[in-house]
Amino acid sequence: MQWVQEGDRWRWQDIPGVDAWFTTRHGGIGAPPYDSLNLSFSVGDDPDTVKENRRLAVPQGLSRLVMAQQIHQDGVAWVDSSESGRGALDPTTSLQGLDGLLTRDVHLTLGMGFADCVPIFLADVFGRWVGILHAGWRGTVLGVQRRAVMEIVAAGYDLGDIRVGIGPSIGPCCYEVDRAVEEPVRKVLTTASTLGPGRDEAHWMLDLWSTNRLILESLGILREHIAVLGLCTSCHHEFFSYRRDQTPTGRMGGFICRT
Numbered sequence: 001m002q003w004v005q006e007g008d009r010w011r012w013q014d015i016p017g018v019d020a021w022f023t024t025r026h027g028g029i030g031a032p033p034y035d036s037l038n039l040s041f042s043v044g045d046d047p048d049t050v051k052e053n054r055r056l057a058v059p060q061g062l063s064r065l066v067m068a069q070q071i072h073q074d075g076v077a078w079v080d081s082s083e084s085g086r087g088a089l090d091p092t093t094s095l096q097g098l099d100g101l102l103t104r105d106v107h108l109t110l111g112m113g114f115a116d117c118v119p120i121f122l123a124d125v126f127g128r129w130v131g132i133l134h135a136g137w138r139g140t141v142l143g144v145q146r147r148a149v150m151e152i153v154a155a156g157y158d159l160g161d162i163r164v165g166i167g168p169s170i171g172p173c174c175y176e177v178d179r180a181v182e183e184p185v186r187k188v189l190t191t192a193s194t195l196g197p198g199r200d201e202a203h204w205m206l207d208l209w210s211t212n213r214l215i216l217e218s219l220g221i222l223r224e225h226i227a228v229l230g231l232c233t234s235c236h237h238e239f240f241s242y243r244r245d246q247t248p249t250g251r252m253g254g255f256i257c258r259t
């Protein structure tokens with residue numbers, strides 16, 4: 001399982017029957033500061049531009065896309081094609097309050113929006129189901145990845161068949177957090193530290209990639225079944241970055257479907 005760059009997107013590949021990709025800011029029709037492939041209706045960009053950008057980002061068609069209203073919590077749900085199209089063209093129809101989506105349905109594309117938070121792609125090694133999670137520090141320490149794994153196992157699938165792709169997000173090089181984050185991180189990772197020294201005593205640098213990987217490993221997923229791209233959205237200007245850009249900026253999309 002590995003990540004490859006393909007034109008303006010990053011693809012998590014090598015699982016037969018699964019298509020998973022993460023967009024960059026390139027390849028759309030938007031004007032600054034949303035240039036050019038902003039996929040969010042909630043950041044001030046022209047809605048018709050966002051609709052066209054979403055059409056460009058999801059070649060399978062928006063009628064089969066489902067998106068969630070993400071709230072930095074740990075809600076994860078199985079969805080099927082009865083939810084087709086929700087949130088695709090009108091954010092008010094998004095699935096409410098979820099940071100993780102799973103499906104077995106071959107007629108559905110799951111999508112989520114990202115600026116700096118971690119996109120966690122999930123797939124069955126046999127391609128029987130797919131999933132995507134949105135994990136900032138809150139969702140990470142709340143255990144959105146744990147909730148997803150529990151849902152997958154509860155549905156009857158083996159832990160050993162789960163494959164994980166951790167995509168572009170703000171990296172340990174740029175993700176500064178204040179001291180308040182220390183306790184919850186240390187609580188979930190009792191045997192390892194993913195906090196590095198910050199600019200002063202009041203700050204840490206947090207490695208969300210390793211935090212999520214270590215939590216997934218603690219749940220029983222093998223290291224070799226977790227593909228961490230390791231690309232920082234703040235360092236690399238091919239991405240929108242909420243932290244770096246400060247002013248209004250766009251959102252990338254992570255998408256996954258069965259083929």
Ligand SMILES: [Zn+2]
Pocket residue numbers: 170171172173174175232233234235236
């Ligand atoms: Zn960085």
